[in-house]
Amino acid sequence: MSSPERWTQPQPAGTPAATAARPTSEQVIAGLRATSEGGPELVQLLTPEGERVHHPEFDVDFSDEELRGLYRDMVLVRRADREANALQRQGQLGLWVPLLGQEAAQIGAGRALRPEDMAFPGYREHGVAWCRGISPKDIMGMWRGTDHGSWDPVERRFHLYTIVIGNQCLNATGYAMGQRFEGKVGDDNGEATMVFFGDGATSQGDVHEAFVWASVYDAPLVFFCQNNQWAISEPTERQTRLPLYQRARGYGFPGIRVDGNDVLASLAVSRWALEECRHGNGPVLIEAFTYRMDAHTTSDDATRYRHSDELEAWKLKDPIERVRVHLSRNGIADHDWFDAVQAEADELAAELREHVYNLPDPPTERMFDHVYAEANPVLAAQRDEFLSYMSTFAGGEH
Amino acid sequence: MTTTRKTTYREAVREALRDALSRDERVFLMGEDIGRYGGCYAVSLGLLEEFGPERIRDTPLSESAFVGAGIGAALVGMRPVVEIMTVNFSLLALDQIVNNAATMPHMSGGQFSIPLVIRMTTGAGRQLAAQHSHSLEGWYAHIPGLRVVAPATVADARGMLWTALCDPDPVLIFEHASLYNTAATLAEQLAPVDIDHAAVRRAGTDVTVITYGGTLAKSLEAAEEVAAAGVDAEVIDLRALRPLDDATIMDSVRRTHRAVVVDEGWRSGSLAAEISARITEQAFYDLDAPVERVCTVETPIPYAQHLERAALPQQSDIVAAVRRVVAGGG
Ligand SMILES: Cc1ncc(C[n+]2csc(CCOP(=O)(O)OP(=O)(O)O)c2C)c(N)n1
Ligand SMILES: [Mg+2]
Numbered sequence: 001m002s003s004p005e006r007w008t009q010p011q012p013a014g015t016p017a018a019t020a021a022r023p024t025s026e027q028v029i030a031g032l033r034a035t036s037e038g039g040p041e042l043v044q045l046l047t048p049e050g051e052r053v054h055h056p057e058f059d060v061d062f063s064d065e066e067l068r069g070l071y072r073d074m075v076l077v078r079r080a081d082r083e084a085n086a087l088q089r090q091g092q093l094g095l096w097v098p099l100l101g102q103e104a105a106q107i108g109a110g111r112a113l114r115p116e117d118m119a120f121p122g123y124r125e126h127g128v129a130w131c132r133g134i135s136p137k138d139i140m141g142m143w144r145g146t147d148h149g150s151w152d153p154v155e156r157r158f159h160l161y162t163i164v165i166g167n168q169c170l171n172a173t174g175y176a177m178g179q180r181f182e183g184k185v186g187d188d189n190g191e192a193t194m195v196f197f198g199d200g201a202t203s204q205g206d207v208h209e210a211f212v213w214a215s216v217y218d219a220p221l222v223f224f225c226q227n228n229q230w231a232i233s234e235p236t237e238r239q240t241r242l243p244l245y246q247r248a249r250g251y252g253f254p255g256i257r258v259d260g261n262d263v264l265a266s267l268a269v270s271r272w273a274l275e276e277c278r279h280g281n282g283p284v285l286i287e288a289f290t291y292r293m294d295a296h297t298t299s300d301d302a303t304r305y306r307h308s309d310e311l312e313a314w315k316l317k318d319p320i321e322r323v324r325v326h327l328s329r330n331g332i333a334d335h336d337w338f339d340a341v342q343a344e345a346d347e348l349a350a351e352l353r354e355h356v357y358n359l360p361d362p363p364t365e366r367m368f369d370h371v372y373a374e375a376n377p378v379l380a381a382q383r384d385e386f387l388s389y390m391s392t393f394a395g396g397e398h
Numbered sequence: 399m400t401t402t403r404k405t406t407y408r409e410a411v412r413e414a415l416r417d418a419l420s421r422d423e424r425v426f427l428m429g430e431d432i433g434r435y436g437g438c439y440a441v442s443l444g445l446l447e448e449f450g451p452e453r454i455r456d457t458p459l460s461e462s463a464f465v466g467a468g469i470g471a472a473l474v475g476m477r478p479v480v481e482i483m484t485v486n487f488s489l490l491a492l493d494q495i496v497n498n499a500a501t502m503p504h505m506s507g508g509q510f511s512i513p514l515v516i517r518m519t520t521g522a523g524r525q526l527a528a529q530h531s532h533s534l535e536g537w538y539a540h541i542p543g544l545r546v547v548a549p550a551t552v553a554d555a556r557g558m559l560w561t562a563l564c565d566p567d568p569v570l571i572f573e574h575a576s577l578y579n580t581a582a583t584l585a586e587q588l589a590p591v592d593i594d595h596a597a598v599r600r601a602g603t604d605v606t607v608i609t610y611g612g613t614l615a616k617s618l619e620a621a622e623e624v625a626a627a628g629v630d631a632e633v634i635d636l637r638a639l640r641p642l643d644d645a646t647i648m649d650s651v652r653r654t655h656r657a658v659v660v661d662e663g664w665r666s667g668s669l670a671a672e673i674s675a676r677i678t679e680q681a682f683y684d685l686d687a688p689v690e691r692v693c694t695v696e697t698p699i700p701y702a703q704h705l706e707r708a709a710l711p712q713q714s715d716i717v718a719a720v721r722r723v724v725a726g727g728g
Contacts, residue, residue, distance in 0.1 A: 095525075145527075145703065163529045163530070201459065203463070204459060204490070205462050233431045233435030234456050238456055305435050361704060362702055362705065364704060364705055367695065367705045368697055371698070393714070
């Protein structure tokens with residue numbers, strides 16, 4: 001991605017159809033290099049080897065406690081994620097959308113948010129949810145179909161998950177415009193909004209429109225794009241020639257590419273961007289350069305479209321491992337502490353499992369709830385008709 | 399003598415696509431994840447390897463763009479087949495479909511035609527929650543200028559695509575997600591399939607059950623169930639949702655004097671409402687009982703499996719409706 005030619009290279013003409021679907025080994029290597037290198041503008045504070053590096057603009061001093069806290073967050077959300085994935089495999093959840101590999105991007109952004117800030121997630125933001133004080137139990141209950149997300153978005157300052165790609169960006173724009181309208185922007189105590197979306201989403205008209213709107217209304221909005229290199233089976237090259245963060249320029253606001261596998265950099269850049277927005281200098285685009293280490297969802301089989309070498313290369317940039325190395329090498333945490341975090345993670349997983357097994361099935365008539373904010377006579381009639389019809393079946397079986 | 403072979407609905411759509419790509423080099427496919435991945439319902443699996451990336455195009459993630467570009471490609475003389483993952487996401491392309499594809503031939507005084515085919519999945523029943531499960535084909539059937547078809551059988555899945563491609567107008571093909579794994583025996587020698595007429599899938603004398611797409615199988619099973627109790631139901635598969643084939647419907651209702659419309663859409667303002675109104679307009683004096691409708695409850699489709707099941711028209715609901723109309727009237 002560092003070489004601009006890469007973005008303008010035409011498809012070789014006359015590629016034999018039969019081989020076109022499978023890249024050549026040169027293409028694979030070129031692709032690996034391109035996807036694993038964020039380019040010269042990548043903001044990084046902790047290398048994959050766990051070495052702390054400094055950045056002229058985005059440097060933050062982290063206390064030992066903060067560093068340990070970030071590590072713990074990532075370990076716990078990964079453990080919850082793996083548990084949920086396994087529970088789906090056992091038929092306990094309808095679907096699961098793994099966050100594996102994106103812990104640093106999400107925990108960094110999530111921990112940069114202040115309690116009064118607002119966040120609009122996509123469907124993979126379990127790590128951000130964690131930072132907003134939402135238990136993985138609530139997320140799992142939703143994917144089990146017990147409810148439609150039992151957290152209070154107003155209290156938690158974390159909106160509902162969004163499934164239709166990109167459309168939350170417009171809602172977040174409107175929300176941020178509202179924050180400005182209400183005079184909540186302009187000083188250190190200002191509020192801001194952060195919206196999460198993927199590399200694929202950047203091709204949607206809604207996202208373009210959100211960029212335009214946020215820009216012309218100076219909305220206090222941080223666009224947090226997790227470029228995990230894939231939109232289901234389509235690589236980022238299918239969405240853009242230009243590195244995504246550079247798009248911001250065309251809309252007239254800053255765009256920054258951060259190492260999305262570096263929790264320190266993700267936090268530092270997010271904090272900076274939120275500060276800008278709080279003070280009325282928004283919007284800002286952050287492209288967190290990361291990797292989706294698991295399948296798109298539990299219904300996907302990623303081996304159908306990507307090579308395992310790519311995953312192996314990204315494993316070397318694991319977001320958690322580099323923090324672990326940094327903590328132990330610098331004596332910030334010892335063996336016992338790591339063991340304790342691991343034990344806490346296992347305990348969390350056991351608790352989640354138990355919780356999911358015991359979630360009650362919602363009553364069938366629940367489907368008539370909340371279609372409108374207030375009781376609606378037409379719907380009430382349908383509900384009554386439904387209940388009396390159900391009662392005609394022995395044992396209530398439909 | 400004709401030879402036959404067993405084919406799934408999914409394979410039938412794929413064969414139809416392969417056939418079209420082979421027959422006419424102007425045909426190409428566009429959509430999300432249709433190439434390398436083979437389509438989110440694995441319909442186009444293997445076609446990229448066979449026809450190459452120029453003709454099997456994985457597009458950027460933007461429904462409005464690939465439908466709009468499909469219209470442009472049709473204008474220049476290509477024969478695009480656009481795949482939208484589900485009807486729910488076609489809403490992002492509604493402007494292109496309704497304001498452009500449906501109106502250009504008329505507004506250009508017939509100077510343009512838009513021979514565009516848009517395939518999409520519709521319907522619920524796979525526990526994918528509201529934003530993946532709605533049945534909005536009835537909306538499209540409201541729009542003049544569009545042709546809307548819903549193949550419910552393997553043979554129609556195999557045959558309708560080519561007819562749609564030969565049609566000068568934009569054709570929307572709705573494939574109910576529950577159908578892809580269904581299988582049937584197809585003749586080796588295929589005859590052309592029309593996209594104008596409804597089909598009587600089960601002949602009967604006591605009541606007409608009118609349906610299409612994902613509820614055809616349930617309706618046929620319901621017909622078998624009531625047959626055991628001595629009620630002989632005729633089952634009509636609409637096949638074409640716009641324009642509707644009134645003649646087949648009325649001919650049947652005039653014989654049976656009773657009608658039940660089964661539609662996975664919501665009742666209010668639905669295709670079922672339209673059919674019921676037409677029966678009232680055209681065959682009112684032939685009816686022995688009011689027309690019954692079996693539709694989805696008017697809520698967003700629930701995610702939990704047992705709620706989803708309860709929300710959708712089921713065989714038992716169809717049986718109950720048939721019993722009511724047969725018991726009612728004279
Ligand atoms: C409007 C719309 N079109 C298509 C889909 C199907 N779909 C779900 S996720 C996805 C890929 C999204 O990729 P990206 O934005 O990179 O996010 P990621 O899943 O990688 O986090 C697609 C095409 C959808 N949910 N909504
Ligand atoms: Mg992505």
